[in-house]
Amino acid sequence: MKTVKPIVETEQEIIEEFGLFDSWDEKYEYIIDLGKKLPTLDEEYKQDENRVRGCQSTVWLVAFYHDGQVTFKADSDAVIVKGLISMLIRVLSGHSPDEIINAPLGFIDSIGMTSHLAQTRSNGLLAMVRQMKHYALAFKLKHQSAAT
Amino acid sequence: MIDAQTIQSRFDIDHIRSQFPILSREVKGKPLVYFDNAATSQKPRQVIDALVHYYSYQNANIHRGIHSLAEEATAAFEDTRDEVKRFINAAHREEIIFTRGATEGINLVAYTWGRQNISAGDEIIISAMEHHSNIVPWQLLCEEKGALLRVIPVTGKGELDMDAFRKMLTGKTKLVAVVHVSNALGTVNPAREIITLAHEAGALVLLDGAQSTVHLDIDVQELNVDFFVFSGHKIYGPTGAGVLYGKKHLLEEMPVFLGGGEMIKEVSFEGTTYNELPYKYEAGTPNIADTVALKAALEFIRHTGKENIRRHENELLAYATEKLEQIPGVRIIGTAKEKISVISFVIDKVHPQDVGILLDNRGVAVRTGHHCAQPLMDIFCIPGTIRASFAMYNTKEEIDEMITGVQRAIKLLS
Numbered sequence: 001m002k003t004v005k006p007i008v009e010t011e012q013e014i015i016e017e018f019g020l021f022d023s024w025d026e027k028y029e030y031i032i033d034l035g036k037k038l039p040t041l042d043e044e045y046k047q048d049e050n051r052v053r054g055c056q057s058t059v060w061l062v063a064f065y066h067d068g069q070v071t072f073k074a075d076s077d078a079v080i081v082k083g084l085i086s087m088l089i090r091v092l093s094g095h096s097p098d099e100i101i102n103a104p105l106g107f108i109d110s111i112g113m114t115s116h117l118a119q120t121r122s123n124g125l126l127a128m129v130r131q132m133k134h135y136a137l138a139f140k141l142k143h144q145s146a147a148t
Numbered sequence: 149m150i151d152a153q154t155i156q157s158r159f160d161i162d163h164i165r166s167q168f169p170i171l172s173r174e175v176k177g178k179p180l181v182y183f184d185n186a187a188t189s190q191k192p193r194q195v196i197d198a199l200v201h202y203y204s205y206q207n208a209n210i211h212r213g214i215h216s217l218a219e220e221a222t223a224a225f226e227d228t229r230d231e232v233k234r235f236i237n238a239a240h241r242e243e244i245i246f247t248r249g250a251t252e253g254i255n256l257v258a259y260t261w262g263r264q265n266i267s268a269g270d271e272i273i274i275s276a277m278e279h280h281s282n283i284v285p286w287q288l289l290c291e292e293k294g295a296l297l298r299v300i301p302v303t304g305k306g307e308l309d310m311d312a313f314r315k316m317l318t319g320k321t322k323l324v325a326v327v328h329v330s331n332a333l334g335t336v337n338p339a340r341e342i343i344t345l346a347h348e349a350g351a352l353v354l355l356d357g358a359q360s361t362v363h364l365d366i367d368v369q370e371l372n373v374d375f376f377v378f379s380g381h382k383i384y385g386p387t388g389a390g391v392l393y394g395k396k397h398l399l400e401e402m403p404v405f406l407g408g409g410e411m412i413k414e415v416s417f418e419g420t421t422y423n424e425l426p427y428k429y430e431a432g433t434p435n436i437a438d439t440v441a442l443k444a445a446l447e448f449i450r451h452t453g454k455e456n457i458r459r460h461e462n463e464l465l466a467y468a469t470e471k472l473e474q475i476p477g478v479r480i481i482g483t484a485k486e487k488i489s490v491i492s493f494v495i496d497k498v499h500p501q502d503v504g505i506l507l508d509n510r511g512v513a514v515r516t517g518h519h520c521a522q523p524l525m526d527i528f529c530i531p532g533t534i535r536a537s538f539a540m541y542n543t544k545e546e547i548d549e550m551i552t553g554v555q556r557a558i559k560l561l562s
């Protein structure tokens with residue numbers, strides 16, 4: 001099994017990276033850059049079933065399960081959302097369903113992106129986080145029941 | 149006689165801005181630039197004071213108590229009805245029904261007049277630029293009654309296809325329900341012509357004035373419109389206080405809507421007789437405070453002068469259009485000849501949401517998305533737009549701030 005950094009450690013890394021920025025402009029510049037760098041999702045995954053509801057932009061999310069680990073791939077037609085997704089993937093991908101379900105994800109608040117979690121219908125980050133945790137839970141239930 | 153110069157000089161932008169307390173706050177460390185007025189407008193001090201005054205000195209339930217407070221509260225509430233009557237030039241005060249907003253007014257007509265008058269095979273005409281509030285109630289009605297919902301197409305400029313509308317009108321048409329001014333495009337529809345044509349075909353007309361009432365002079369008698377709705381919160385008034393205007397004979401013939409207190413004359417378990425207009429449609433304790441404060445908003449507009457406000461807003465729209473057109477990659481959605489106060493645009497290869505977030509970061513509040521008019525967005529083959537909508541307190545300097553923000557966003561995002 002491939003070892004990945006504990007979730008809280010990656011969260012801490014991101015908090016420190018954001019600590020280097022003086023202004024909101026710089027934060028957004030960084031997030032936009034992350035969004036541009038996130039590989040585009042293969043067209044075959046851009047199906048309605050993989051769309052995350054509750055986003056003003058279109059967001060696709062796919063999850064894979066292998067050897068007890070969940071990996072995520074995602075895409076969006078909006079760059080800032082894509083940048084935020086990129087951070088979530090960096091934090092959560094490669095972990096076990098339990099680790100993902102219990103991930104605190106306090107970094108979102110610490111880097112000042114809480115507003116993107118607001119229930120304003122237009123923001124997709126909350127829907128995104130929920131969907132990632134749902135996938136983890138689904139994999140957990142599926143593989144638990146397979147084991148018993 | 150007051151000459152034009154005097155009227156113009158009365159429109160002092162600094163003075164106007166000073167009456168809106170929220171305009172002095174900051175967002176993300178920058179002065180607030182509020183360009184989401186089509187969603188809701190900010191409130192002047194007079195409206196806020198009226199709310200505070202009502203709760204501090206007049207609060208009582210209306211139309212029933214014989215004590216002084218109840219009389220005062222009732223008078224304040226009914227004063228708003230007179231002010232609204234004047235504001236839209238209704239013939240009778242009982243033609244003014246208080247609702248929560250435009251949406252409730254449309255639903256009221258759909259559930260009462262609609263259920264009484266629409267049968268299988270009848271047709272209701274709406275347009276492709278309707279807000280969801282003027283689509284869904286009619287869809288529900290048509291489904292229930294087996295009636296047909298027909299949609300006036302919109303041209304590439306964002307205008308109603310009037311030729312198509314003329315052809316749609318037949319003896320089957322029972323109602324035409326259209327928006328007066330489009331919230332997503334700013335198009336001013338030819339209300340007078342629509343109403344005349346519909347009446348010639350024997351149909352009634354409901355005009356959704358949610359966006360128009362704050363900008364245009366509304367004269368329901370001159371328009372000869374059958375139903376007219378608007379929301380208080382979009383005309384500098386409080387949320388939850390809106391108006392349905394209906395011609396008296398129509399309102400009298402229509403069945404009741406919500407049952408409860410206030411709307412009854414006599415109640416017994418054998419049967420109930422209903423109160424007269426307008427109380428017939430105002431069941432339960434109404435939103436007294438907000439309705440009372442709505443009067444302050446209407447007076448504020450009257451004193452400032454709609455003509456003055458319109459002149460200022462038209463200047464802002466022309467300025468914003470000119471500036472946006474100069475930015476490469478920007479495409480304005482909705483280029484109708486008659487437009488007011490709203491500018492919607494898209495940018496090549498840039499998602500509206502990203503621009504909205506970056507503008508917010510500079511303190512500029514715009515709306516991004518489909519503006520609750522998804523079918524309209526589908527016509528233009530876009531997921532949504534960036535929309536700036538102006539009010540009397542906006543300035544050209546604020547537009548400059550938005551333009552700088554848009555330019556910077558394009559640089560960052562592409």
